[in-house]
Amino acid sequence: MQNLGKDFGAFTALAEMDLTIGSGEFVALLGPSGCGKSTTMNMIAGMLDPSHGEIRFDGRNMNGVPMAKRGVGFVFQNYAIFTHMTVRDNLAYGLKSQGVGRAETNRRVGEIAELLQLTPMLDRKAAGLSVNILQRLAIGRSAVVEPAIFLLDEPLSNVDAAFRAVMRAELKSLQRQFKQTMVYVTHDQLEAMTMADRIAVMDHGKLLQVGTPLEVYNHPADTFVARFIGAPGMNLLKGRITGADTGLVADLGAAGHCPVRTGQGGDVLFGFRPEQVHPDANGPLQMIVTTVERIGARTILHLAAGDMTAKAVLDSETPVPDQGQPFRFALDADDVRLFDAETERAL
Amino acid sequence: MTDMTTDTLPDDAGDETALHGGAEERKLGFWLTLPAQLLVLFIALFPILMQVYISLTDWSPLDGIPWYQAYELWIGLLNYVDLANDPRFWSAMWRTCIVMAICVPVQFFLGLGLAILFVDDFRGKRVLYSTILVPMMVVPAVAGYMFFMLFQSGGPVNDILSFFAGRPVTIAWLSDPDLALFATIVSDIWQWTPLMFLILLAGMVSVPQDQQMAAVLLGASWTRRFFTIVLPRMKTIIIIAIAIRVIENFKVFDNFYIMTGGGPGVATETISIYIYKVTQQELIWGYVAAIALAILITLSVVSALAIKKLRGAQQ
C-alpha cells in the first residue's frame, strides 16, 4: 500500500479541506454531529460526489469512480450485517460478488475467520450474534476483499457504555493485525484519543486541526478544539495580559492574577487543563467550589468566580474544600494556553 | 398518580410477562373476557356448524320446513359423494386453478417489476403511483362492466387491433370459450396487480438501505444484490402477498359474472360462480353447503401451508 491523499474543495457541508492520510494510518475524523465528518467519509466511499476538489487514492483521482470500484471497506454504524445469511456467506459475499473462484473464496474466508476467531460460528445465521462478534464480522467481511482503505462510521455509538471499552480495545487490535489504512468517524473524543494515530478535528464543515492525540490535546489550534478534546474539556477564562515589572501577568478578574510566559498585552482567553490544576494554599488563583463530584479515582471540582466557571480534576486522595468554600490553586506556566479573545485562535 | 400516561418501562428481566401481569392477573383476565370470547367463538363457528349440518341433508328452502328441521331430510354423506362425481364442480375447480395459476404469477411479476421501478425516485413518480393504484379502488362490479364494454366485438379492444392490423378485426372475445376466459383473466390482472405492487413495494422499501449499500461497496452487481439481499429479505412479504391473492382468487366473482355470466356455456365458470348458480338457480342448499365446506377445507390447507412457509421464512 502506498500513500493516499485526498483533497476537497468547498462543499455545502464541507468547506475547503486538505488532508493526506498515510498508508496504514488510523485517522479519526472527530467532531460534533453536523460537522461534516460523515459527508467527508461518504465522499471517500463514493456515496457522494464532491462539488469540487479531488479525492486521490495512491495519487489516482477517484472522482467519478463508482463506489464498487474504489476498493473501499465500509463498516456501517449498525454494521449492516446480512442477517439472513450465515457468517460464512457474509464473509464470502464480496469475493463471490467479484467473481473469485470457489476454492480461492473458501481459502480466504477460512483465513479471515481464523484471524478474527469466527471459525466456530461460520455456519451460524448472523442474526442474533452478539455485538462484538457482529463488529468482527463487519470488519472481516470488508477485510476479506482486501480494500485499499477502511472507513468506519461511528461503529461504537450503538454499543452499551459498559461494553464500549472492550470494543475499543478489540477494534484497535484488529487495526494492528490488518495494518490497514483506516478512517474512523466519531463524535466521542475518548474513542479518537485512545485509538487513532492522528485526529482530524472538524466543526461546521471545517477542518480545524490535524495531529496526534497528544498534539491536539496539548496544543489545540483554537478554543473549539480545546473544549472538545479532553474530559472535561479545557477551562477557558476571560483575561487580560498586562506587563508587570517581573514579567507578564494574566489578569483573570475575580479569579486572580496568574503569571504567563508569552503574549502581548490585551484581551485573551486563558486556557488550562482541569488535570493541570495544582491545589496550593498560596496559589495565585482562587475560585469558589460549586460542586464536588467524586468519581472513584478522581474528584472533579466545579469552580466559579464571577461569571467564569472552570473545573479541576484531582486525585481522590487529595483533600478538597467543601461546596461553597474557596479553592486556591496554582498552574504551571508551561501548561497555560492563550487564545485570541476575538478569533479564538491559539496565540 | 404516576406519570404512566404514555409509555412503559424499558427492558429488564421478564418484561414481556411483566407488562401483561403475573399468572394471577392473567387468570383474572381470562375469566373477565370469557363471555366476550364465547360470543366471538359462537359468531365465528355458528355459520360453519350450520353448513356442516345442512350439508348432511337434502334441505332446500323450497321444501317448506325450517332449516333446523332439516334432519328430516337426512341423507348422510350423499352430497359429498355426489360432489366427488360432479363433473361441473371439478371443471369449475380446475378452471379456478387455471385462473389462479395464470393470474397470481403474472400479478406477482408485474407487481415486482413496478415495485423495482418505484423504489427509486424519478420525475412524476407520485402521479404515476396514484394512477397505478386506481384499478384497485374500482368496485369489482364496475370493473367487470368496463371490461365487458372493452371486449365487445365492436369495442375498443377490437378497434385498436383493427388499427394495427390495418383491417377490421371482429374477435368475439366474450362468446368464444377460450377467449372469454382470457378476457376475464385480463380483467383480474388489471384490477389486482396494484395490490400486489403495493405490498411488494412496501416490502422492498423496508429492506435496510445500509445493507444494500454494504453490498455495493463489496462489489456486488445490481442483479446479485437483488437476488441475495433484496429478495431474501422480502420473503415474508412475498409469501403474504401470494397467499392473499391465491385465497382471493377462489373468490373471484363480480367481474367474471358481469362479463360473461360464467359462459359461454361453463367456459368461465369459476367455483364461486358455480356455487352462486347452484344456490340461486337450482336451490339445492344441502349440496351448496357441501361445496362450500369442500372449498373451506381447501383454503384452510392453502393458508396452513402459507403460514408454515411464513414461519420458516421468519425462523
Added chain:
Amino acid sequence: MASISFRNVTKRFGDIVAVDDVSLDIRDNAFFCLFGPPLSGKSTILKLILGLEQPDEGEILIDGRPVTHVSPAKRNVAMVFQNLALFPHMSALDNVRFPLVERREDPARIAARVAEVSEKLHIGHILHKPPAQLSGGERQRVAIARALVRDPVAYLMDDPISALDARLREETRVELRRIQREMGKTLVYVTHDQEEAMSVADGMAVFENGKVRQTGTPEDLYRSPNSTYVAGMLGSPAMNVVPMGLAPRMQVGTAPDRAESLGVRPENLRVGEGDMAEIVEVEPLGGFTTLGLTFEGTDLRATLRGQPKFTAGQKVGLTVDSGRAHFFDAGGAAIAAH
C-alpha cells in the same frame, strides 16, 4: 418525603427470578442509585416501588408503612421515563402542569406550583416552547418538572441520560444532582454507567442477577468493594485482579491467609524501574495515560497522571500503593487486610 425499604423481596416472572431476596433501605431525601448490568433486576425494583408489580415474597415499605396493597395512584411516587415521554404537541408549560390540570386543581394553585418548580429547575424562560425546540438537557428538566409538580413523596428515573452524548452527560449529571439537592426528595435512579452512578449518588446498590451484591456510598463501594464483582463494576479501567502468587513481587506486604487473588486499582499500580512486566500498550488520554501491561501472563492496566514517556515493549517494575491492595478469597469475596 419518604424513605423506601425492601424486606426480603422476591419477584419472579415464570422461571426467571428478576428480584431475588432483596433488602434495601433508601433513606429520606437520598439520591439512591440502582446500578448493575442490563437484566440484573434494577428496572423491576422501580416497578415494584411504583406498584406496577407486586412482590411474590417480602414486603415494601414507603415511609415505614407497608404498601403491598396500596394502588400505584395512592403511593404518590413519580417516574421520569428514559425517553422522557413528553407530549410533543404541547408547550413545556402545558407538559409541566398536565398532572395538576388533569386533577382539576385550582388554577391559581397550579400557577404557583408550576412557578415554584420551574424556578428550581431553571426552566422558567423556556416554558413557552414545545419540546421539539428544546435541547436534550432542557427536555430532561421539563420531564423532571412534570414529575415533581404534583409533589410526589419520591421520584424514580430509569437511565434518563444514557441517550445524550458524552459531553452533555457530564453536564447533565451535575445538574441532576443539584436539582435533587434543591428539591429535597428521595430519588431512585437506575443506571448502568459506573461513572454516572458514582458522580450523582449518595447511596447505591450494586445488582447482579436480581441480587444486591453491596450497598453503601459510592466512595465506600469504590474503596472497599466486598467482592471481585463489585470491584470490577466500579472504576474504569476496572480493578486488576491477579493471582496471589504474583503478590510478593509487587510488594504488597503481608496478605491474609485465605487470599487467593490480589486486587489493585489501575491508579494504585506504580510503574517504575525493573523488568517484571512488559508494556504492551500506551494509551495517552491527555490528562492521564493508561498503560496496558503483561506480568507473568496476566494482563494489567495502570493509570498514570500526565503524559509520562513510556513505549510499548518497554520492561518495567510494578509496585502497589501502600494500603491500597485488596484481597479476595477463592469465591471472590473480599477479605479485610490486616
